[in-house]
Amino acid sequence: MNQYNRLLDPKKDIGRYSGTLAIYLLVMTLVTVLWEVLLGLTIAGSLRKDPSQVTEKLNALNVWAGIPYLISISIGLFLFNAYRKKALYKYDLKHKGRKMTLSVFFILLAFLGFSQVFSSVMTQVIERMFETIGLHSPTPDLGDTIERSWTMLLYAGFFGPITEEFFFRGAGLRGLERYGKIFAIVMTAILFGLFHANFDQLFFASIIGLGFGYIAFEYNIWWAIFYHIFNNFVISQGLHYVAYHVDEGLANWLQIGVLAIGSIVMIVVLATKWPAIKAYIQANKPQPGVFQRALASFWFWFFVLFTILMSIVPYVIPIFQMANLKG
Template identity: 35%
Template sequence: MENMKQARRDVGTFSGLCLLYGMVMLLVSGFWGMVVTLYQALQHPGRAEEIAYETYEFLQTDGTHYLISVGFGVLIFYLYRNGKLFKSDLRTNKKMTAAWFFRFLPFLFFAQFAFFGVNFIFESILNLFGWTMAPAVEQASGQSESWTMFLYASILGPISEELIFRGAGLRTFETNGKMFAIVMSSMLFGVFHGNLSQFFFAAGVGLLFAYVTIEYSIYWAMLLHIINNLVISDGISRLSMVMPGEIVESVYLGLLGIGSILSILLLIRYRFAIKQYVKDHRPPKGIYQQVFRSPLLWIFILLLVYLSLGTLAPLG
């Protein structure tokens, strides 16, 4: 029973630190907005409308505040782990082979396919009530339009998120079993995105990244995360700048189809091994009920759900 209470405290503390990280991001964003406004004011003295317009346009695509924020975020969780974040939290287990790495890759495309499927279902339901989640989808899958946003979304974002969720989070929760660590770190990773359309996708790939981390190494999870953001998401979008949109769409749909089929075949082939893995590493009975009694966890979930609702828009 004491272990379950400790698990509740661990999840609550981690959720609280995620909230703190989110507040830091808001503060940095606000500060950076003031810096940009001041710069525009110096460039366009006395022209308030032009200052506001230029500031808005710049901040729409700029990722500088994210680049600053990730440093604070990693520092928060480094202090939380008492310096273990860059030591034992990054430990390697089994050696990754090329064969297994290329077995994991198709699941990135399968997750993208599932992302569109889930979004279609939610969009259809929301449309019945006169709402759309198109802005949320665009926010989740939009192309980086500045080098700062590209650097954050494709490189530093994936690395920092792996350090926080598969480093600090996964290793903290691991004391209650591998499956508990994989499930909880992935769920919190999905919630942290604060985007309704992104929750299931982030939680889904989070399961893959968490398994790779706990069985192989966080460095391989970082690489898979970077491939997902840099190649599959941003890379495919950038292809449309140099190739006809119809060709890019056909290539993308083909990759999604092939990746999804391969993923399903792999799941069928290893279904007994997966079932045995889950059975061997299942957490103590009742631990999830105990964990979901954490007030901080619910504050974290409800606040991010509330923010994600802000990405919805009236239909038409």
């Protein structure tokens, strides 16, 4: 066959999925804004009653910082089940592939470390490019926020990874698999990276999205969920905790060691297994024309532009703040 099946339309399917993601991201944004407004009103009320307790009240409210995200993912479960026409729970989460082996288990752990290193390099390149035109991104310590808020820890460490896998490696992967595994893995990985609307996470989320897509297809989505939770809770938050609670030198060596070992193992695996990787890609690639047709989707590009604009906002805000100060 020289062309994809004309009875199927990757443009329509990627558009429906991208549109659902855009709605979900918009819901998450609106819920977060409404939550911030509610907090602002609560703090303003405290200020009128007793100005001295504002800081204490703000610290107490930070504990609940994850609530808007938990509310959003609850809405997202309904959205993506509707997108899949109720197949999310009946089919998408029940696929079973091969049995996980010990060697593959550790290789996939190494993959997480390799992804951290590679994405850090790419993020630094982006940062330097923006700095050349006078754009500097504020660097809020998300790890510190998570550590001070058990609700954020629940979201970032557990419920976020679980539901994101439902939405991307469940609904997304299964909704697009008719065009081939490689198409579904690549497109959901790209959209997963963009979904974070943050240049610091764009490359990392896209890279691990490739790995999680492979895991979900060849093993099952529950292994993808395990690695997602392991990355967020153990690697990201665990290394952050170590950095702030043990000797700084030891913490730095520990972080470097974990990431270096993962990178070295993954480089060796890529070098030795490259023929098998190429064979897998060749066996599961889409028919000619599928990617081109999918990239003609309006909603795909709407989602791309929407998330890129959200990613750029943190770089632009300091410029307006400086302008207001000068004014």
